[in-house]
Amino acid sequence: MPNLDRFATGLPDPQDQPQQPIDECMLDSCQRPIYPGQIVWKHGCDTYCSLQHLAEDLGASQISAGE
Ligand SMILES: [Zn+2]
Numbered sequence: 905m906p907n908l909d910r911f912a913t914g915l916p917d918p919q920d921q922p923q924q925p926i927d928e929c930m931l932d933s934c935q936r937p938i939y940p941g942q943i944v945w946k947h948g949c950d951t952y953c954s955l956q957h958l959a960e961d962l963g964a965s966q967i968s969a970g971e
Contacts, residue, residue: 929953931961 925937930950934957938944945952952958956966 927951929957931957 923939925939927938929936929938929952931952934953936953938951938953945955945958947958
């Protein structure tokens with residue numbers, strides 16, 4: 905009787921693999937992983953998960969005008 909155990913789980917399905925992050929948000933306080941296909945903001949070679957984090961890292965902050 906041949907050992908068929910190696911067929912029990914089948915071949916690994918690439919769709920089942922969790923996607924590996926390719927980058928992370930450059931904002932130190934965020935560092936959220938960035939996955940392929942995700943919409944991100946680029947500044948030079950830096951990648952940010954949101955426009956707000958890009959602006960924050962550049963030293964910009966959102967305030968209420970006139971205060
Ligand atoms: Zn971020």
